[in-house]
Amino acid sequence: NPQAAKIKATVAAKPIPKDKDHPPPPPPLVFEPPSNDRHDGATYQVGKMLGKGGFAICYEGRLQGSQKKFALKIVKSKMPTKMEQKFQTELQIHSKMRHQNLVQFLRAFAFEKSTYLILELCPNGSLMDMVKRRKGLTEPEVRFYSVQIAGAIKYMHAKGIIHRDLKMGNIFLDKHMNAKIGDFGLAALLVTGKDMHTIRRTTLCGTPNYIAPEILEKGKKGHDHMVDIWSLGIIMFAMFTSKPPFQSSTTDEIYRRARNRDYEWPMTEGTNKYISQEAKEIVADMLVEADRRPDPDTIVKHDFFVSGYVPVKGEITATFRDCAPD
Ligand code: ADP
Numbered sequence: 001n002p003q004a005a006k007i008k009a010t011v012a013a014k015p016i017p018k019d020k021d022h023p024p025p026p027p028p029l030v031f032e033p034p035s036n037d038r039h040d041g042a043t044y045q046v047g048k049m050l051g052k053g054g055f056a057i058c059y060e061g062r063l064q065g066s067q068k069k070f071a072l073k074i075v076k077s078k079m080p081t082k083m084e085q086k087f088q089t090e091l092q093i094h095s096k097m098r099h100q101n102l103v104q105f106l107r108a109f110a111f112e113k114s115t116y117l118i119l120e121l122c123p124n125g126s127l128m129d130m131v132k133r134r135k136g137l138t139e140p141e142v143r144f145y146s147v148q149i150a151g152a153i154k155y156m157h158a159k160g161i162i163h164r165d166l167k168m169g170n171i172f173l174d175k176h177m178n179a180k181i182g183d184f185g186l187a188a189l190l191v192t193g194k195d196m197h198t199i200r201r202t203t204l205c206g207t208p209n210y211i212a213p214e215i216l217e218k219g220k221k222g223h224d225h226m227v228d229i230w231s232l233g234i235i236m237f238a239m240f241t242s243k244p245p246f247q248s249s250t251t252d253e254i255y256r257r258a259r260n261r262d263y264e265w266p267m268t269e270g271t272n273k274y275i276s277q278e279a280k281e282i283v284a285d286m287l288v289e290a291d292r293r294p295d296p297d298t299i300v301k302h303d304f305f306v307s308g309y310v311p312v313k314g315e316i317t318a319t320f321r322d323c324a325p326d
Contacts, residue, residue: 022076030072032118058119087185131242143310162187164186282302
């Protein structure tokens with residue numbers, strides 16, 4: 001199957017992080033050069049490392065002269081072409097986004113052979129860390145996060161942006177334990193106007209477990225943005241069970257199972273990991289053909305959301321904090 005061979009090749013070609021691609025550790029003080037809206041520039045005190053990504057390293061940074069803390073995302077100014085492209089997309093798209101459930105982009109500047117992005121700080125790790133630690137979340141918690149992620153997807157789609165790489169590891173937790181989608185490296189801009197969906201991004205991107213089957217097929221046009229709804233379905237399943245539904249040892253097997261919607265909910269009877277019929281129903285609703293997937297507004301009107309408790313903002317902090325890393 002030439003198509004499958006091509007997919008395999010593309011997956012294998014995904015840049016694998018190498019240490020030489022990462023920037024060297026930053027000095028204790030980072031200087032932001034003067035700019036139009038900051039005539040005197042700024043100084044950041046570098047704190048602890050937050051994490052390493054494909055080509056970036058993130059550190060905590062405090063703006064000197066204030067108590068404000070940010071995430072400093074650092075990338076080498078000279079990067080391999082492929083990564084440079086990913087980074088440029090990320091910059092362009094991310095800097096235009098503003099929503100309470102997207103990591104806020106604040107500034108970007110060059111300093112000592114590196115590019116620095118100043119981002120809203122999410123000090124409580126990713127949703128993936130939390131779900132792993134807790135071995136699955138409760139229904140109210142899943143409602144809380146799903147509503148937040150659905151809201152962010154609605155916002156992005158309204159702006160003509162498809163994220164394309166939504167997964168638990170890309171959803172960070174702010175100091176109030178709110179979900180913030182980060183990493184716009186694979187996002188794509190839909191061409192707006194009459195031919196809104198005519199440009200198809202044929203590059204295979206995303207993480208095997210979260211990829212919608214139509215990305216692997218040719219000739220299905222017009223519902224590109226629905227790949228994010230598929231990913232939300234996968235994320236919801238994973239929040240409940242702590243693993244994605246099609247998890248397998250090979251990428252081919254993951255794709256095969258995704259195409260056949262071959263997944264099973266774990267037995268939860270008699271345990272404290274209750275998963276309701278409504279929950280299973282809304283997840284199944286999202287894992288269908290692209291043109292039949294519900295939009296974010298329809299999702300949050302489903303019985304799963306309206307007939308059960310949804311924690312209010314801030315309330316989640318007390319129950320979650322104990323589990324958050326320090
Ligand atoms: P890449 O684009 O190279 O994949 P990421 O954006 O995933 O890099 O960032 C790498 C790591 O840095 C993440 O896995 C996470 O641990 C941490 N990180 C990224 N953004 C933030 C943020 N806004 N607040 C806190 N930590 C962050």
